Amino acid sequence: LAQHFNCIHMLGNQVCAPVELPANSRHLDTYFTNLTLTDKSFHVSAIGRGRALDGIEMMAISRGLTLDQMRDDPGITTIISVNSPRRFDEMMAEGLMTMAEFGQSVAVTPFTLMGAMSPVTLAGALAQQNAEALFGVVLTQLVRPGAPVMYGAFTSNVDMKSGAPAFGTPENTKANIASGQLARRYGLPYRTTPGSASNAADAQGAYETLMALWGAVLGHGNLVYHAAGWQEGGLTASFEKLIIDVEMIQHMMEFLRPIEVNEAELAVEALGAVPTGGHFFGEPHTLERYATAFYQPMLSNWQNYEAWQEAGGLDATARATRLWKKALEDYVEPVMDIAVREALEAYMARRKEAIGQGEP
Structure with missing residues (x-):
C-alpha cells in the first residue's frame, strides 16, 4: 500500500x-x-x-x-x-x-x-x-x-x-x-x-x-x-x-x-462575459480547466443523500475498505536485478x- x-x-x-x-x-x-x-x-x-x-x-x-x-x-x-x-x-x-x-x-x-x-x-x-x-x-x-x-x-x-x-x-x-x-x-x-x-x-x-x-x-x-x-x-x-x-x-x-496568479488565472474575460446572475459552467475558461481545476478526493463522497443511498450508502470507512483492496489488486512489484x-x-x-x- x-x-x-x-x-x-x-x-x-x-x-x-x-x-x-x-x-x-x-x-x-x-x-x-x-x-x-x-x-x-x-x-x-x-x-x-x-x-x-x-x-x-x-x-x-x-x-x-x-x-x-x-x-x-x-x-x-x-x-x-x-x-x-x-x-x-x-x-x-x-x-x-x-x-x-x-x-x-x-x-x-x-x-x-x-x-x-x-x-x-x-x-x-x-x-x-x-x-x-x-x-x-x-x-x-x-x-x-x-x-x-x-x-x-x-x-x-x-x-x-x-x-x-x-x-x-x-x-x-x-x-x-x-x-x-x-x-x-x-x-x-x-x-x-x-x-x-x-x-x-x-x-x-x-x-x-x-x-x-x-x-x-x-x-x-x-x-x-x-x-x-x-x-x-x-x-x-x-x-x-x-x-x-x-x-x-x-x-x-x-x-x-501556492495560489497561481496571472492573467489567465484572474479570469477577467470570463468575469466580463458572464451576465449578472448568470453562471460559469459553460464558459470557455471553465471548460478548458474543469477536469483539473480542483483536487479530486479518492475517498470523499459528494453525492446528495438520495444518490448516496441508492449507490449503497457506504460511509467513509466502508469506502476505505474498497480502496485498500483495490490498491492491493493493482500492486505491481518493482523490478529488481x-x-x-x-x-x-x-x-x-x-x-x-x-x-x-x-x-x-
Whole structure:
C-alpha cells in the first residue's frame, strides 16, 4: 500500500512485526521485504550496532554501492528514541553512533509524554525535549562531523485518569508547532508525528490525526513520521485508517500548493462575459480547466443523500475498505536485478547464521 500512494515517500521500520520469526533476526526479513516490495527508502531498526549495520549493508547492496560510497550518499534513516527523562539506552546509543559513523540519517526523538516522562506543563516538557534532542544531535557530530541528523519531537500528554498516552490533543498540536520553531532555531531538519489514540478508523481517529497533522505542517515538518495507518497510539495499524490518512495528507499537500496568479488565472474575460446572475459552467475558461481545476478526493463522497443511498450508502470507512483492496489488486512489484536479489538473500543467510551463533 505504501508503494501505491505517491504521498508516502518512505516506509517505517516494520509495517507489521513478523512475530512468528525469531526476534533477534527478523529485522533482516523486514529489510528484505522493504527492499524487494517497494522502491522507497525505509527506516531501519537501529537497536544496537548489528541491526543498524545490517540495514546499511543491505541498502548498499540494493543500490550497488560500497559502504564508503553510502557514507557520502545516504539511503536510509532511523529514529533514535530517548528513554525520557534524560536517558539514552545503550542499544539506542550504539545504533545512533553506527548510523552516524556510516553517514546515515538519524532523527533523535525524546519520548516526552507530559505528566509521565516529562513535566506536566508544555513549556517544561519542551525544555526537557530540547535538551535531550540536542544531546543526541551533538553525539552524532562527535562521531562524524557533518553526519546527517534531524531534530525529533514526540511531545504529547497522557490521560491523567489512566496514564494512557494521548495524541492529536491541543497540547500535542502546540508541541508539534513549537518543536518546529526549535528545530529551525538550530538549523536542523525536523521530524514530527500526527498521531491518534483512537482504537478504530473512526471520527476520533480522523480529527485527532488531523489536529496533529496541522501542528506538523505549521511546524514545517520535514519528516512526518507515523503519517498513515497509525491507530491505538501506535500499538496497531489499520488499512482503513491508512486510506483515511492518505486522503488527509493529499488534502494537505494540495492546500500547501501556492495560489497561481496571472492573467489567465484572474479570469477577467470570463468575469466580463458572464451576465449578472448568470453562471460559469459553460464558459470557455471553465471548460478548458474543469477536469483539473480542483483536487479530486479518492475517498470523499459528494453525492446528495438520495444518490448516496441508492449507490449503497457506504460511509467513509466502508469506502476505505474498497480502496485498500483495490490498491492491493493493482500492486505491481518493482523490478529488481536477480543478482541483487540473490546478494541480499546471501547476506541474510550469512547474518542469520552469525546471529544464531551469538553475534550481535
